[in-house]
Amino acid sequence: MMKNLLHRVLSFFFPHSCVSCGVRTDEARYTHLCPGCAEYLAASGAVIQSPCVKCSAPAYTDTPGLCYDCSIGAFSFTRNTSMLSYKNPVIRDMVLSFKFESDKLTGRDLAGLLEAPIRDFFSTRQFDLITSIPLSRQSLKARGYNQVDYILDRLNIPHTGLLERKEHPTHQSRLSQKERRESVRGQFPLIPGARPLIRDKKILLIDDIFTTGSTVEEGTVTLLAGGAREIEILTFFRA
Ligand SMILES: [Zn+2]
């Protein structure tokens, strides 16, 4: 928290300070990550350890290969594949800066980190349609871009808008998993005209961070109810 505040203050006065440690560095002219943090990231990696085969949860429990949520059948999508671990502190700082501070330069760096694992993912899979979790109109206006679509566009991955997002008064991070699931119910209706497009299709739904899975689960439920055949999830980061 302190570090975050310090970082905010530093980045206000020194726009080329590192998004993770706040140090000012001239070498950060073309990136918002200092060489030290870049080195840490390269050395630590952001690989998800022992991922659940269904949802990419970082570790599993009694049921071999499956996390608790998946062992009780919590999700309607076929599987979620997450690219990098959000538990890596440098990744987390980069994502926060990109997502909430309009730091597109860091978005570009994240796209660079995601490029190889995403290419790998697509090399073994086929989908009829690719879509993303949208922002509400209000958030899109405030932020100026959808962070998921920004990365997909940078990686030249074609995607179709299929879902809308209703405004939501509650901050999800303060809710329990069950409350989160309830709070997003009905939040992602199909856009007008999407129904004939999705009928009997295998769709890849993409979001930035998989935390409890309630957002992508709700998107899945909408798409399946609308006539889609199968939903698979890709998330850039796994909390
Ligand atoms: Zn740094």
Ligand SMILES: [Zn+2]
């Ligand atoms: Zn799981």
